[in-house]
Amino acid sequence: MTARTGWLPRSLDEEVPTAARVYDYLLGGAHNFVADRRLGERFLTALPSARDVARLNRGFLRRAVLALLRAGIRQFVDLGTGIPTAGSVHEITERAGRGCRVVYVDREPVAVAHSELLLRNDPHATMLRADLLDPDRVLGHPHTRRLLDFSEPVGLLLVGVLHFAFPQDRPEEVVRRYRDAVPSGSFLALSHFTADLAPENMRQVVEVMRGSANPVYPRSHAEVSAFFDGFELVEPGVVGTGLWRPEHAEDVRTPGAEQIYAGVGYKP
Template sequence: MESWNDWAPDGLDTDRPNVARIYDYYLGGSHNYPVDREMARHVMASFPDVPTMARLNRAFLERVVRHLVASGVRQFIDLGSGLPTAGSVHEIAQRIDPEARVVYVDSDDMAVLYSRVMLVGNPHATVVHADVRNMRQVLHHRDLRYLIDFTEPVAVLLFSVLHFITDDDDPQGMITEIGKTVASGSYLAISHASRDGTTEDTDHIATLYARSGNPMALRSGSEIGALFDCFPLIEPGLVALEDWRPDPEQPPIPAVVYSGYGGVGRKM
């Protein structure tokens, strides 16, 4: 889908592809620009299933949030939340409990701008402009602390984020900081791209993203599982996205050769 227009807020860099806007394009959104669409088309030329993978990831997010609300969680932190689109965390959670609290965190100016517009009039949701690589700063941000009570269980969501966090940025350290901060009974949910079971096309995609200034870290399943650290995985463990507690009531999404891994862990 082409963008509804090519207007951009003052100061927004539309000369370089942006991960959040590319993902928006995969999902059929309109918050993207020519440079993002060009990058997305290059990726799709090597891996046509990428838009389907994005939809599988979104469906996984919905199942996770519904499961966690059903398990009693009423606080959510969506890290690297990206651009708002249908089925955002607050929409899913507040459909079940209107007082569920959600904090979105992103470093992208456009994602933050549109999220703020979307959340006008919603006292139980906000967006924080911060870089998730500085997890201590994120978790101590005043606006996050206004809504999130760390003496009570909270769900921390990292969907399609960590494969853009290289080892030099210490993803394990980020999760260790989360584990030190949240209360027992809190949850960590991750979806992550991987090279496992894929072809050399995956390496080509990683090269394309790196050239655009968005390097990828396509970890193995065992490496992704290790990231859960102090959050032991709940059933069914770390699995293909479509295999995590599938819901027969969700509209079917065509199967793909590879969808990435997803899992949810709970702090004891």
């Protein structure tokens, strides 16, 4: 993206890279700026498998959504959705032939503007510009209340976002508040960066992301597993994204398959 287009917010500072746009760049998207691409190249230097890591995380999202569809979930809240590259939640559900309702949530201006453009004629999906760390705003927003029925199970998606929340943000409490707001039969799908398996690479990633609007806070297996408090983990538990119900053997063997932990939990 080299020129400002009409749907972009005028207040947007293209010189400040964001995680959403770096992720878009790593996935091969076009909704990023020069500053994002520069940071993306530094990210690749710190973590040479970063493009595979991004792809595997996106693959986990698809497999998790399909698993939730099979479990009967027909409404989703995608928290920290990022820029809607190919394979967004409503596209996954449409390809599966299921009529679902989706609330997307993000605070990144490009993600919000592009999503609003894509969803302007879709009565079954909406985009909220909000901070996922503010559950009251997200869950109480008129668009959320219009689209979702909280007497029915909900699929909560926190895919690749909580590593941008630091301890002072109290992310465990935030997840509990979302958990308590949805009924029995709901699910949580979550993925999160870890330094357990490649601490030096992740130390460099942390240092690189200090230069963005979204610094990173990796967590251990125990810390990621703690987000599922009150949920029953489904098989295979909390594992690397490439190991969560893989469809292809190469996903298991791909470098970076365990750089991000992933899991799905069921609320009894």
